[in-house]
Amino acid sequence: MADIPQDDFELPGVPDSFQRLWTPHRLAYVKGGQEQYAGDNRDPFCAAPDRSDEESLIVRRGETCYVIMNLFPYNAGHLLVCPYEHISLYTETSEAQMLEMGELTKQCMWTLTKVANPGGFNIGMNQGAVGGAGIAQHLHQHVVPRWGGDSNFLPIIAQTKAITQTLGDMRTQLAENWVSSAPEPAEGKGN
Ligand SMILES: [Zn+2]
Numbered sequence: 001m002a003d004i005p006q007d008d009f010e011l012p013g014v015p016d017s018f019q020r021l022w023t024p025h026r027l028a029y030v031k032g033g034q035e036q037y038a039g040d041n042r043d044p045f046c047a048a049p050d051r052s053d054e055e056s057l058i059v060r061r062g063e064t065c066y067v068i069m070n071l072f073p074y075n076a077g078h079l080l081v082c083p084y085e086h087i088s089l090y091t092e093t094s095e096a097q098m099l100e101m102g103e104l105t106k107q108c109m110w111t112l113t114k115v116a117n118p119g120g121f122n123i124g125m126n127q128g129a130v131g132g133a134g135i136a137q138h139l140h141q142h143v144v145p146r147w148g149g150d151s152n153f154l155p156i157i158a159q160t161k162a163i164t165q166t167l168g169d170m171r172t173q174l175a176e177n178w179v180s181s182a183p184e185p186a187e188g189k190g191n
Contacts, residue, residue, distance in 0.1 A: 045082045045138035057167055059174045060107065065100045067108060069171050072134070074144050077116050077170060079108045081141040088137050090125055101141055108143040110179035118145035 048056040048068055057069040059079060070078040081104045083097045093101065105123060112118055122144040126133035133140075 043086070043135055043138050045080075045135060045140060046086050049084055053175065054168065054171070057171050059111075059171055060104065060178055062100050062104055064094070064097045065104055067104055069167050070142070071167070073167075074122075074142075075146065076166075077112050077118070077145045077174070079112070079143040079174075081105055081108065081143065083139055086137070087139050089127055090139060093139070105141060105143055106182075107178065107180055110183055111174055111177060112143070112145045114179055114183070115173055115177050116145060119148050120146045122146060 045068075048058060049061070049066060051058075053059070053061075057071070058066055059069060060067040064085070065081055065083045068080050068082065070080050081101050083093065083101065085097065087093065087097075090098075109121055109123075112121075123142065125139065125141050126136075129136040
């Protein structure tokens with residue numbers, strides 16, 4: 001369990017240098033976030049599962065890993081798959097964690113496809129601070145849905161309250177429509 005400076009403390013999310021299509025200001029989370037996590041010096045991915053799904057924006061809990069909304073999304077529906085255990089590198093995962101990260105990644109894709117029908121995804125893990133990880137000490141896999149002309153799909157939201165609301169609404173929508181096994185291929189679709 002690594003301690004992190006209090007200054008860095010915030011709700012789970014991965015701020016970094018990517019150009020985002022949708023950029024909620026970090027203050028968007030601070031109101032509830034800092035009170036909620038005050039005095040807790042664990043990193044956000046260790047702390048989040050102790051709160052309710054609604055508070056932490058957790059979409060799905062598995063046995064060894066869970067899925068959470070990224071508070072610094074590159075796009076609407078940007079999810080993170082994290083082990084509960086505080087490990088930083090993919091090479092440190094147990095077999096169970098590795099399998100469940102993979103399984104939950106598939107479920108994220110199925111669920112996002114059902115709810116928001118993206119045209120594609122970006123999936124990946126930044127390993128270590130030099131690899132671009134915003135919270136390098138706790139492993140997380142990004143699942144980012146992509147649409148052709150992404151920026152047109154997304155609402156431009158300037159107000160703090162609206163952003164928080166939007167993430168909360170998206171969490172609810174994904175959680176309630178979670179797809180945990182391979183969907184039947186739709187007739188006349190795919191090959
Ligand atoms: Zn951690």
